[in-house]
Amino acid sequence: MPGPIQSLERAAAILRLLAGGERRLGLSEVSASLGLAKGTAHGILRTLQQEGFVEQDLESGKYQLGAELLRLGQSYLDVHELRARALVWADDLARAGGETVYLGVLHQHGVLIVHHVFRPDDSRQVLEVGSMQPLHSTALGKVLLAHDPVARGELDEFPPETFTSRTLTDLAAIDEECALTRERGWSAAVEETWPGVASIGALIQDRRRNPVGAVCISGAVERVCEAGVVRPDLVVAVREAARAISRDLGAARF
Amino acid sequence: MTTTLSNGGQYIAAIDQGTTSSRCIIFGADGRIVAVDQQEHSQIFPQPGWVEHDGAEIWTRVQSVVAGALEKADLTRSDIRAIGITNQRETTILWDRHTGEPVHNALVWQDTRTEALCKELGRNVGQDRFRRETGLPLASYFAGPKIRWLLDNVEGLRERAEAGDILFGTMDSWVIWNLTGGPDGGVHVTDVTNASRTLLMNLHTLEWDAKILESMDVPAALLPEIRSSAEVYGNAVGVLEGVPVASALGDQQAALFGQTCFDEGEAKSTYGTGTFLLLNTGEKAVNSYHGLLTTVGYRIGDQKPVYALEGSIAVTGSLVQWLRDQLGIISTAAEIETLASTVQDNGGAYIVPAFSGLFAPYWRSDARGVITGLTRYVTKGHLARAVLEATAWQTREVVDAMAKDSGVTLTALKVDGGMTSNNLLMQNIADVLDAPVERPFVAETTALGAAYAAGLAVGFWPDLDTLRANWHRAAEWTPRMDQATRDREYKNWLKAVERTMGWIEEDEPTA
Numbered sequence: 190m191p192g193p194i195q196s197l198e199r200a201a202a203i204l205r206l207l208a209g210g211e212r213r214l215g216l217s218e219v220s221a222s223l224g225l226a227k228g229t230a231h232g233i234l235r236t237l238q239q240e241g242f243v244e245q246d247l248e249s250g251k252y253q254l255g256a257e258l259l260r261l262g263q264s265y266l267d268v269h270e271l272r273a274r275a276l277v278w279a280d281d282l283a284r285a286g287g288e289t290v291y292l293g294v295l296h297q298h299g300v301l302i303v304h305h306v307f308r309p310d311d312s313r314q315v316l317e318v319g320s321m322q323p324l325h326s327t328a329l330g331k332v333l334l335a336h337d338p339v340a341r342g343e344l345d346e347f348p349p350e351t352f353t354s355r356t357l358t359d360l361a362a363i364d365e366e367c368a369l370t371r372e373r374g375w376s377a378a379v380e381e382t383w384p385g386v387a388s389i390g391a392l393i394q395d396r397r398r399n400p401v402g403a404v405c406i407s408g409a410v411e412r413v414c415e416a417g418v419v420r421p422d423l424v425v426a427v428r429e430a431a432r433a434i435s436r437d438l439g440a441a442r443f
Numbered sequence: 444m445t446t447t448l449s450n451g452g453q454y455i456a457a458i459d460q461g462t463t464s465s466r467c468i469i470f471g472a473d474g475r476i477v478a479v480d481q482q483e484h485s486q487i488f489p490q491p492g493w494v495e496h497d498g499a500e501i502w503t504r505v506q507s508v509v510a511g512a513l514e515k516a517d518l519t520r521s522d523i524r525a526i527g528i529t530n531q532r533e534t535t536i537l538w539d540r541h542t543g544e545p546v547h548n549a550l551v552w553q554d555t556r557t558e559a560l561c562k563e564l565g566r567n568v569g570q571d572r573f574r575r576e577t578g579l580p581l582a583s584y585f586a587g588p589k590i591r592w593l594l595d596n597v598e599g600l601r602e603r604a605e606a607g608d609i610l611f612g613t614m615d616s617w618v619i620w621n622l623t624g625g626p627d628g629g630v631h632v633t634d635v636t637n638a639s640r641t642l643l644m645n646l647h648t649l650e651w652d653a654k655i656l657e658s659m660d661v662p663a664a665l666l667p668e669i670r671s672s673a674e675v676y677g678n679a680v681g682v683l684e685g686v687p688v689a690s691a692l693g694d695q696q697a698a699l700f701g702q703t704c705f706d707e708g709e710a711k712s713t714y715g716t717g718t719f720l721l722l723n724t725g726e727k728a729v730n731s732y733h734g735l736l737t738t739v740g741y742r743i744g745d746q747k748p749v750y751a752l753e754g755s756i757a758v759t760g761s762l763v764q765w766l767r768d769q770l771g772i773i774s775t776a777a778e779i780e781t782l783a784s785t786v787q788d789n790g791g792a793y794i795v796p797a798f799s800g801l802f803a804p805y806w807r808s809d810a811r812g813v814i815t816g817l818t819r820y821v822t823k824g825h826l827a828r829a830v831l832e833a834t835a836w837q838t839r840e841v842v843d844a845m846a847k848d849s850g851v852t853l854t855a856l857k858v859d860g861g862m863t864s865n866n867l868l869m870q871n872i873a874d875v876l877d878a879p880v881e882r883p884f885v886a887e888t889t890a891l892g893a894a895y896a897a898g899l900a901v902g903f904w905p906d907l908d909t910l911r912a913n914w915h916r917a918a919e920w921t922p923r924m925d926q927a928t929r930d931r932e933y934k935n936w937l938k939a940v941e942r943t944m945g946w947i948e949e950d951e952p953t954a
Contacts, residue, residue, distance in 0.1 A: 267775065267777055267778050267781050268781070269777040269778065269779075269780040269781050269864075269865070269866075270775055270777040270778070272777070272864055272866070273776075273777045273861075273864040273865075276863075276864045276886065277886060280884050280885075280886070280917055281475075283884070283917065284475065284884050284915070304866075305918065306884075306917050306918065307915075307916055307917055307918060307919070309884060309915040309916075309917070310915075311915055311916055314916075314919070315921075316866075316918055316919065316920060318866050
């Protein structure tokens, strides 16, 4: 095992220095305090600045801790914030697609439903916010699984359950499905959890392009699929909704 | 899509002239939003309690958002079948009919400078002096006393007004007059819903009340013609040249219309910083003995007017903001739900946000907010829950008052506004009302209501049933609380409310 990386140690020391005592320090103060050559300290500060961990005051030229560092400490996205930002787009997706829309996040080896928009036909439907769906056999779950190595690792310990004859339970097959989901940017689950139900999902990302959740459209297989595969127009609608929500969360346009 | 006739447009434009911004939203025939443009305008605070808007700025913003929305939708005026207007209510502007220039900044509904004047106007009768005719108490929100203040305080204005050189309007009138040509033939009208917020219109005749005008010393020459909420007032000039201007509704009435509450007993509640609950009472103007306002809901063309009871709750979303900005317990408004979800109940704590007194149904200006029921057991999670419950119980109190006044029991509540994204709150409201709470797909019910009324006026939509068919349920919360819990919690809430009263002594200033 290689020893500690010197430049990382120095960067950490600079961050600690900026975090304590005086809030703003000049280059010479930083280099003097840590016994570093000015050129070395400057290089590290410049790199930290590029990453947003350090900011330089334009007038005095002094350095202080950057906003990015503060955000690291609270990086997870509040699911209620996610719902509030997604509301308009989820409504629009349900109306355009004529089917049910769910938003889900990873939670205890499954998908927690954080938002549910009814199918717009005014039939009797029950709000499913707070319920759980499986990871390996739903469109929401597959998207989240495909982008979360930890959740995938947990599948080794908790073997996937069989719900229908179409449920994928072989881990190699699931990995292949995840790879496909990452490659094409969307997932599908056709009668893999519930007979007669098909769903299409896509990933929601935050401003740092971290996966924060997934959105899916879900409905009767006869309406969501054509000739055995999910309808391309619905795939487009789901991906557009996911992009719009991500944009509202501050993700760059993509 | 090709349109050859100027009146064959496939879209309706709604102008929403609100308190903080002006928006233009373009709707398609199925009620879905095609494009939105929005611009904020300045809030002017000349002294504590005074709030003004620059009328000229607002008109500039309105023109700009109309052009902006057309551009975003990639449409031209020939695609727009009609324009509808909805607006912040009661905000008052006077202008010179020859130059189109406002004689003073608009006095905004929140402005309290007419409080003393309202007391004076109440004489020995008190704030209900004009309630029988107008359905309203004498309060500083309403337009009539604001007109009087301007006439008394802008030099030479009364003489010019009596000579017929000055026009009065709420923001609907101001926008319509400018939209239809301003000094060059602009039509000077208002609709029944806006007129019903002036304290000058008789609710039963739907005409300006000569006796009240005399009591308030407001010359009739100032006043716009009162028209229905859905008819062609005139044609626009400018970007939308030739497009009929075909509806006007105060914002809360527009939301009632957008929620398609067309039947007696249907109600909507808009949850924002404050909350406005309106109940359709059909062709009857129901007098309130429980602190509600009687108002016109809407009137379509020459049909009979539809009345409504209105209950407003001053502090709902703003209580969440208070927790965020003043106490710093949460960092975003949405986090209130996360925090409240960390506990099962309120832990015995209740918050009554009587920040500036109690409103409907109590109307006690001597009340101030309380947090009560505190023990060592109470956590910030419990307080977060108490914050959400405060909105639910205040809704319940208004709904109960409406039931007492109208004899109608609510079967379901249609909700809109920003707080509808709060799942726990919506569930809580369903629980305490013991009635389902329904959220429709289109969140922009205010603009949608104005668009609906304009579309009806020009035959774009044939009838109310067509509009109702556009309403779809996006979510529904059904009651889950057992009756014993509901009764016990309501009793506790009422005890907490009692503890807010009498905090301000008679001789103390009420600031």
